[in-house]
Amino acid sequence: MSQTTPVTGSGSDAAGHAEKQGSVALYIWIGAILAVLTFVEVAVYLIDAFEAVEVPILIILSTVKLFLVVMYFMHLKMDHRALTWLFLSGVVLAVFMVSALVVLYHVLPRFA
Amino acid sequence: MAQAVAASAHDAHDPHATNTGVSNFKLGFWVFLASECLFFGTLISTYMVYKGSALEGPYPAELFDIIKTTISTTVLLFSSLAMVLALHYVHEARKNLAILWLFAVIAMGGTFLVMEYFSYIKYIGYGLTIGSSTFGSSYFVLTGTHKAHVAVGMIWMAILAWRLHKGKIPPSKSDQVEVAGLYWHFVDIIWIVIFTLVYLIP
Amino acid sequence: MSTATIEQAHAGHGAHTEPTGLWSWITTVDHKRIAIMYFLAATFFFFVGGVEALLIRIQLWNPEQAIFSAELYNQLFTMHGTTMVFLVAMPMAVAFFNYVVPLQIGARDVAFPRLNALSFWIFLFGGIYINLGWFIGAAPHASWVGYATLTSTAYSPGLNTDFWFIGLSIIGIASIAGGVNFITTIVNMRAPGMKMMRMPLFTWMTFVTSFLLITAIPVIAVALIFLGFDRTFGTVFFDPSMGGDPVLWQHLFWIFGHPEVYILILPSFGVISDIIPTFSKKPLFGYPIVVYAGILIGFIGWGVWSHHMFTTGLGPIADSFFVAATMIIAIPTGVKIFNWIATMWGGTIRFTTAMLFCIGLLAVFTVGGLSGIMHAAAPITLQQHDSYFVVAHFHYVIVGGAMMGLWAGLYYWFPKVTGRLLNETLGKWHFWTTMVGFNLTFFPMHFSGLYGMPRRIYTYSADLNVDLFNQLATIGAFIFGISALIMVWNLWHSARKGDTAGANPWEAATLEWSIPSPPHHYNFPELPVIRSREPLWNDGEREEVLAVTMLEPETEPVMPVPSYWPILLALSITVAWGLVMTGIWWVIVLGILPVFFCTLMWAFEPAFPEGH
Numbered sequence: 001m002s003q004t005t006p007v008t009g010s011g012s013d014a015a016g017h018a019e020k021q022g023s024v025a026l027y028i029w030i031g032a033i034l035a036v037l038t039f040v041e042v043a044v045y046l047i048d049a050f051e052a053v054e055v056p057i058l059i060i061l062s063t064v065k066l067f068l069v070v071m072y073f074m075h076l077k078m079d080h081r082a083l084t085w086l087f088l089s090g091v092v093l094a095v096f097m098v099s100a101l102v103v104l105y106h107v108l109p110r111f112a
Numbered sequence: 113m114a115q116a117v118a119a120s121a122h123d124a125h126d127p128h129a130t131n132t133g134v135s136n137f138k139l140g141f142w143v144f145l146a147s148e149c150l151f152f153g154t155l156i157s158t159y160m161v162y163k164g165s166a167l168e169g170p171y172p173a174e175l176f177d178i179i180k181t182t183i184s185t186t187v188l189l190f191s192s193l194a195m196v197l198a199l200h201y202v203h204e205a206r207k208n209l210a211i212l213w214l215f216a217v218i219a220m221g222g223t224f225l226v227m228e229y230f231s232y233i234k235y236i237g238y239g240l241t242i243g244s245s246t247f248g249s250s251y252f253v254l255t256g257t258h259k260a261h262v263a264v265g266m267i268w269m270a271i272l273a274w275r276l277h278k279g280k281i282p283p284s285k286s287d288q289v290e291v292a293g294l295y296w297h298f299v300d301i302i303w304i305v306i307f308t309l310v311y312l313i314p
Numbered sequence: 315m316s317t318a319t320i321e322q323a324h325a326g327h328g329a330h331t332e333p334t335g336l337w338s339w340i341t342t343v344d345h346k347r348i349a350i351m352y353f354l355a356a357t358f359f360f361f362v363g364g365v366e367a368l369l370i371r372i373q374l375w376n377p378e379q380a381i382f383s384a385e386l387y388n389q390l391f392t393m394h395g396t397t398m399v400f401l402v403a404m405p406m407a408v409a410f411f412n413y414v415v416p417l418q419i420g421a422r423d424v425a426f427p428r429l430n431a432l433s434f435w436i437f438l439f440g441g442i443y444i445n446l447g448w449f450i451g452a453a454p455h456a457s458w459v460g461y462a463t464l465t466s467t468a469y470s471p472g473l474n475t476d477f478w479f480i481g482l483s484i485i486g487i488a489s490i491a492g493g494v495n496f497i498t499t500i501v502n503m504r505a506p507g508m509k510m511m512r513m514p515l516f517t518w519m520t521f522v523t524s525f526l527l528i529t530a531i532p533v534i535a536v537a538l539i540f541l542g543f544d545r546t547f548g549t550v551f552f553d554p555s556m557g558g559d560p561v562l563w564q565h566l567f568w569i570f571g572h573p574e575v576y577i578l579i580l581p582s583f584g585v586i587s588d589i590i591p592t593f594s595k596k597p598l599f600g601y602p603i604v605v606y607a608g609i610l611i612g613f614i615g616w617g618v619w620s621h622h623m624f625t626t627g628l629g630p631i632a633d634s635f636f637v638a639a640t641m642i643i644a645i646p647t648g649v650k651i652f653n654w655i656a657t658m659w660g661g662t663i664r665f666t667t668a669m670l671f672c673i674g675l676l677a678v679f680t681v682g683g684l685s686g687i688m689h690a691a692a693p694i695t696l697q698q699h700d701s702y703f704v705v706a707h708f709h710y711v712i713v714g715g716a717m718m719g720l721w722a723g724l725y726y727w728f729p730k731v732t733g734r735l736l737n738e739t740l741g742k743w744h745f746w747t748t749m750v751g752f753n754l755t756f757f758p759m760h761f762s763g764l765y766g767m768p769r770r771i772y773t774y775s776a777d778l779n780v781d782l783f784n785q786l787a788t789i790g791a792f793i794f795g796i797s798a799l800i801m802v803w804n805l806w807h808s809a810r811k812g813d814t815a816g817a818n819p820w821e822a823a824t825l826e827w828s829i830p831s832p833p834h835h836y837n838f839p840e841l842p843v844i845r846s847r848e849p850l851w852n853d854g855e856r857e858e859v860l861a862v863t864m865l866e867p868e869t870e871p872v873m874p875v876p877s878y879w880p881i882l883l884a885l886s887i888t889v890a891w892g893l894v895m896t897g898i899w900w901v902i903v904l905g906i907l908p909v910f911f912c913t914l915m916w917a918f919e920p921a922f923p924e925g926h
Binding site: 082086089090093096097101104108109 | 497501525528529533565569616617620628629631632
């Protein structure tokens with residue numbers, strides 16, 4: 001965007017460019033971990049032995065994947081804290097909303 | 113930005129263009145992503161509300177092919193990797209590699225869409241339509257919105273690839289690609305959530 | 315028109331002559347001009363909604379009369395509510411955000427000026443779109459909350475609800491864009507030394523409100539998509555015969571709707587938090603507490619939505635949770651009221667019109683808050699729901715709270731915008747007719763509501779014996795209408811012939827008063843360094859700031875260039891969405907092409923002139 005033009009330096013990462021930039025190797029590692037986690041999720045889904053703990057495990061695994069993508073691919077870990085707070089506000093509210101509606105519809109006894 | 117212009121005009125005591133050091137574009141986009149969390153959150157909430165209560169079939173268990181969906185999910189995950197690499201090469205001013213990896217993003221996004229398109233065809237063949245049940249409505253609108261986001265992302269990447277080719281994106285303007293990357297990764301994250309909640313969780 | 319006067323005032327400054335003429339306004343990306351346009355549009359819609367209200371009050375003068383048909387009456391109250399919330403209160407607050415926030419934080423514009431312009435035009439076209447139904451006798455008619463299944467094609471077969479859901483979705487885009495813009499501006503573009511905890515309270519409340527906007531509007535956007543798809547493409551989200559739950563609409567609507575009412579009130583709380591200290595000659599009492607209370611209200615406001623749904627049978631556990639949360643949210647609100655009173659305590663009060671509106675707000679909003687706390691108890695709501703008691707409550711908080719705060723802001727900041735003071739005599743007439751008219755209209759409704767008069771119905775039974783209350787309300791409404799006319803007359807008259815105001819007619823403390831009235835188009839020649847919350851009240855700091863802000867620079871800072879892409883993009887978005895009404899998919903897809911084209915042109919157009 002042309003708005004970024006006057007912000008001199010390389011976009012947001014002017015100073016400390018080198019250390020803030022992840023290496024290619026790091027990214028490939030993260031990618032591999034994500035793929036592995038996906039396969040683990042599917043395994044948990046398919047293997048009946050896990051059925052009792054299936055839901056919590058799946059939620060934890062996806063949360064980890066989400067965390068990895070946000071922190072490393074989206075660079076949030078290395079960026080200014082403000083970005084984390086700004087994004088987190090949306091995530092927290094969204095999680096709250098999904099949970100609240102699930103509780104209202106599936107956990108609480110229905111009277112209507 | 114207006115503020116940044118100040119830095120070049122008279123303000124000896126204003127070396128930073130922005131308070132955080134992050135460009136307005138990038139910061140604003142993270143704010144937008146926060147709102148997108150709520151947008152998809154509502155779609156997901158609705159799916160979860162109606163989960164398990166469709167009045168008539170076909171039902172998820174009959175339709176979903178987890179293996180195929182795992183493959184398409186993994187393709188999308190790797191497209192995020194491609195995106196990060198594309199950005200990396202933009203930072204290094206190696207524009208041809210950057211363009212290559214952007215094409216990879218587009219290709220993988222396209223593969224995802226094509227695979228999902230075929231599953232849609234299959235489901236419709238089984239009788240699941242947008243209006244056949246609450247499952248049909250919530251499933252198609254949720255995943256359809258996601259796919260529309262993927263499609264928009266692919267167009268965005270194509271435009272960026274073109275601009276890179278024309279030399280309009282030097283490392284100093286890498287924010288343009290970084291922000292597109294944020295969008296793409298976000299769309300990937302949403303799919304991670306959808307994959308778990310829609311396909312995996314009973 | 316005030317437009318011409320402002321331009322003349324601007325023309326007196328420095329080398330740059332502010333462009334005049336309609337085209338310069340259509341293509342402007344200047345936050346100050348955009349603010350003025352928002353204000354004028356909101357005022358126009360205020361009269362539209364006001365006429366709708368007066369027609370309602372005429373209908374309700376006597377029981378069992380039908381001057382208007384039931385269907386027309388439904389359209390009147392639906393459009394009154396929709397207009398007042400989305401086309402008046404919100405855009406008027408945005409007008410203030412736009413004009414004042416950059417000036418208060420020492421910025422030359424908002425973060426995304428072209429997005430800002432786009433927001434305005436989208437709002438305007440969306441607002442016009444919703445009202446188009448009037449021209450074919452098919453204005454929206456299912457109330458501003460649009461409950462399913464009343465809004466389904468089965469029960470609303472005509473185009474009425476289509477105008478509603480399409481128009482509102484269009485407007486939603488403007489709000490989200492605005493929220494992103496203001497958050498970015500406030501986080502990223504403050505003058506050196508302006509830490510977050512030194513920002514004026516109005517800017518703080520703008521910040522919190524913007525968060526509420528970007529998080530709440532997407533929820534209703536999706537709900538409207540569901541509704542639209544149900545109506546146009548045959549989905550079954552709210553269709554009970556296919557397993558859909560109409561109550562889900564209520565959940566989604568109110569998950570948006572409750573933060574929405576905080577979106578309505580927080581800006582006004584911010585306004586009076588700046589005005590009361592000025593006219594008490596005392597800094598705001600407990601500044602950090604007022605900030606945290608505002609943040610807390612915004613946050614807790616996300617957890618109370620089902621207090622609008624106590625009669626839907628959610629069950630005692632759910633009800634109890636929402637009762638508790640609703641009662642808790644009264645605490646930070648009450649804290650703010652005590653802080654404002656404490657600010658005035660021991661101060662030197664000047665009873666300007668702006669201050670009168672602030673004090674009026676404190677009194678009137680408290681009444682509204684009290685009836686609100688009554689509603690917080692679910693068993694009481696079972697009797698009050700859908701009665702005029704509720705109508706009384708929300709008018710007290712929205713009109714007595716939100717609108718009076720904005721009118722205070724009008725009298726306070728008008729001099730900064732135009733370089734002239736609003737007439738104080740007319741102002742006091744405005745204030746008192748507002749107080750009399752407003753209270754006469756809405757106080758009786760507490761009684762008619764408790765006596766059982768239902769809302770949203772075109773007439774009422776004579777047996778209820780609420781005729782007197784209705785007649786008082788109708789008289790009050792007309793007096794209130796007169797107050798609006800007085801306001802407009804004051805605006806018109808003062809913009810042309812009002813007393814000249816200098817840079818700081820009120821001897822206020824915050825940064826917007828350190829620059830000329832009206833400001834240069836670039837606001838600040840150089841950015842001052844801020845060292846406290848009240849820069850203009852602290853000796854030493856005041857002189858340093860003014861030395862910088864009142865400069866006439868030899869070379870003026872370069873500002874973003876005007877553009878016609880915002881208006882074109884807004885138009886293409888409106889048309890594209892409007893085509894959804896046809897229900898023909900390829901028509902809709904065709905409509906998207908201009909949007910795509912305009913988006914590219916708008917996005918990639920350089921913001922600054924060549925070489926900058």
